[in-house]
Amino acid sequence: MDSDIELVSDGDGLAVIGDPAAIERFLADEGLQSKALALPRVSTVVGGSAAGLQAGSQIAESSGRWVKLTAESAAQVKKYGLTPTGTPGVDHAMLGARGNIKGWIQIAKGPGSIAANPAILAGGAGVMAQLALQQTMSEVTDYLVKIDAKLDDVLRAQKNAVVAPMIGVGLQLEEAMTIREHVGRVNEVTWSKIQATSGTVADTQAYALLQLDALASKFEQKSKVGDLTKVTKEIAPKVREWLAVLARCFQLLDAIAVLELDRVLETAPEDADGYRTGIRAARMERREAISRSTGRLLGRLGEAVAIANAKVLTHPSASPAIVQISDRTADAVDEFHQLLGIEEAWEDPETRLWGMAATEVKVKAVAAGVGGVGAVKRFSSETGGRAREARGRIANRVAERSGTWRSRDDESDGID
Structure with missing residues (x-):
């Protein structure tokens, strides 16, 4: 469904993936600041096999935002019960909106879930790691100016x-x-x-x-x-x-x-x-x-x-x-x-x-x-x-x- 989103965490950041409107709603509900997640970049690194091409097409159709995990933001998303995946250090949850009621609930992972594709998880985790590194780099620049x-x-x-x-x-x-x-x-x-x-x-x-x-x-x-x-x-x-x-x-x-x-x-x-x-x-x-x-x-x-x-x-x-x-x-x-x-x-x-x-x-x-x-x-x-x-x-x-x-x-x- 268009209202479903997926959360992927590597401990340093949280990727929110899905329909742009659903992502914006989730971020607004939780009061989280985010930056763009380059999903097309993920689609180019998942491999040239048939499975890889299918995974790349799947991820390219989605939108994504990245949230830096602080003590506060980590506590906010903990309630959604992210669970470990087959990719080391990466947790995942799929959420659905509660209709007109403010809030989100965890739903069963379907066959199209990112967690079902190790190639996407590996590529996505790599891009998320880069975003976390670049976030620190930006903060160092601000620190040196300050x-x-x-x-x-x-x-x-x-x-x-x-x-x-x-x-x-x-x-x-x-x-x-x-x-x-x-x-x-x-x-x-x-x-x-x-x-x-x-x-x-x-x-x-x-x-x-x-x-x-x-x-x-x-x-x-x-x-x-x-x-x-x-x-x-x-x-x-x-x-x-x-x-x-x-x-x-x-x-x-x-x-x-x-x-x-x-x-x-x-x-x-x-x-x-x-x-x-x-x-x-x-x-x-x-x-x-x-x-x-x-x-x-x-x-x-x-x-x-x-x-x-x-x-x-x-x-x-x-x-x-x-x-x-x-x-x-x-x-x-x-x-x-x-x-x-x-x-x-x-x-x-x-x-x-x-x-x-x-x-x-x-x-x-x-x-x-x-x-x-x-x-x-x-x-x-x-x-x-x-x-x-x-x-x-x-x-x-x-x-x-x-x-x-x-x-x-x-x-x-x-x-x-």
Whole structure:
């Protein structure tokens, strides 16, 4: 029936396939944002056999939209009970509209269902994977514009021979993606230009991760507030620069994956499922490698905050500066994590809030007499505003982002 639609999910996105009017109704009912799904592209990669030609004709007659799966959108479609197919990582459901009543119900899969044709599922899953990659690429572009990253300036400033070719590689891949959009495929000429670019991008990513590790190591054996102030100020802009480089590397490696999938779908469609799942696994490994380095950095920032909070009474001006700079740097890392879909499960370090410090200084003031009362007044006048702000945001913010890290509570207790 024209009102029937099919849902196909690969975990990253959801394809809604069927009659255009039915698709629009479903998306409107669920409040889902979507983009066009190139079904004609699927029809060209399902094979030249009789079954493949029939499948291609079937899919070409349908319309399709693609929805990025977020936590919210995934929860919305979960109620429709998508079930696994014979294609790894791909789930499917067929839905029918409830007449004039708003809502959709799952119906039995007929012989014309997409799920009944492995060729369509494999080709469709490959195209869906490309759309998910391109969505992330677009989001990285927006991110780099938002943070006003001067990527070329950062890359030109590097004397390392590994990083230097990144600008040229980026231009090559952008050209290849543009040609792909106009031609509809990656031909031999385009492929010959970019097939060796992944090594340069991967090497640059590794170099950027080493730079983040080097920045984190600057906190080693630093326990004085003056030293920590200097380090936090020094690394903050450099962290942002290397996060931008990593974002660009992620974007370019995704572009390479899109182009590779095109080649596989065209030259070896029987390998499409394996290649698609391999790309997904490789992206996960990249995320994990990045999160290890950013996690170490967040841990060191968390330690610096813990020390600053422990010494807030003796350094009422410098300590909050450390906390504030660390918080802004952690915000930058957090935004970067969200961009790449890096899950965060960090432990809370036991940092001392400004409000607790204020209470402590009052207690000590009573014991110390007049001099202590003066300290209370000075503390209140200089840092009262910071106390209120930090109680709700600053000191705990880094704590919420720091991963598994070395606790320095025992060390800081004995530091003057």
